[in-house]
Amino acid sequence: MLRLDSLSCxxxxxxxxxxxxxxxxDGEITVMLGANGAGKxxxxxxxxxxxxxxxxxxxxxxxxxxxxxxxxxIKAGIAVVPEGRRLFPSxxxxxxxxxxxxxxxxxxxxxxxxxxLNLFPRLGDRLKQLAGSLSGGEQQMLSIxxxxxxxxxxxxxxxxxxxxxxxxxxxxxxxxxxxxxxxLTILIVEQSTQRALEVADRVCVLESGKEVWxxxxxxxxxxAALIDTLLGLN
Ligand code: ATP
Numbered sequence: 001m002l003r004l005d006s007l008s009c010x011x012x013x014x015x016x017x018x019x020x021x022x023x024x025x026d027g028e029i030t031v032m033l034g035a036n037g038a039g040k041x042x043x044x045x046x047x048x049x050x051x052x053x054x055x056x057x058x059x060x061x062x063x064x065x066x067x068x069x070x071x072x073x074i075k076a077g078i079a080v081v082p083e084g085r086r087l088f089p090s091x092x093x094x095x096x097x098x099x100x101x102x103x104x105x106x107x108x109x110x111x112x113x114x115x116x117l118n119l120f121p122r123l124g125d126r127l128k129q130l131a132g133s134l135s136g137g138e139q140q141m142l143s144i145x146x147x148x149x150x151x152x153x154x155x156x157x158x159x160x161x162x163x164x165x166x167x168x169x170x171x172x173x174x175x176x177x178x179x180x181x182x183x184l185t186i187l188i189v190e191q192s193t194q195r196a197l198e199v200a201d202r203v204c205v206l207e208s209g210k211e212v213w214x215x216x217x218x219x220x221x222x223x224a225a226l227i228d229t230l231l232g233l234n
Pocket of ligand 1: 014034036041042043
């Protein structure tokens with residue numbers, strides 16, 4: 001569904017990701033791992049159109065989108081759950097969801113909200129609550145829900161489990177599994193490997209902006225010690 005061909009991107013003179021080649025197959029979950037500063041967020045934000053491309057190309061559903069605007073990418077079906085959630089804290093849960101659906105016709109909004117509430121029922125009891133007053137876990141659910149409001153085909157999630165309690169991490173990963181069953185293609189960026197590897201189909205490890213390992217999740221699970229070494233965990 002998505003192909004990065006020798007993609008390099010960065011900020012001013014600084015190259016954050018160097019010549020990354022990655023295939024994200026339709027209907028699969030790809031997990032990108034890496035230590036702090038490895039270039040994971042830059043990759044996600046580059047796919048979404050928010051980071052300057054230095055070289056290479058991005059192809060989505062066989063169309064080149066390397067220089068497409070962020071809005072064109074949203075309309076084509078690419079949605080992001082950004083690191084730190086970036087909700088609108090002084091808007092209600094419902095208003096945050098409606099903002100997420102701004103690229104869609106109004107009449108689709110009710111259906112999309114219902115789908116989000118099916119996935120995260122606890123948001124249903126909090127529709128009128130300000131997003132800034134939600135717990136961290138609820139904020140992550142809302143951030144995922146807001147991204148789903150644009151009816152994406154490809155969901156990019158930056159740090160799914162960072163700072164969340166184990167019970168909430170389970171809920172988020174259950175939701176991800178459900179979304180995959182419904183046909184969504186998903187790229188998850190994570191620092192913590194174990195939970196991500198349980199749901200992943202493919203795994204890519206970045207180090208200092210470069211890909212250092214890429215294979216099936218089954219092989220990643222078989223090579224857990226090597227992956228930990230690449231991540232600097234042992
Ligand atoms: P983390 O897990 O800490 O978020 P990461 O793997 O997502 O790390 P990035 O955030 O992509 O890594 O950072 C890659 C490199 O790009 C780092 O050296 C970082 O300092 C740099 N960088 C990230 N954002 C910017 C920015 N807005 N301006 C300049 N440099 C940046």
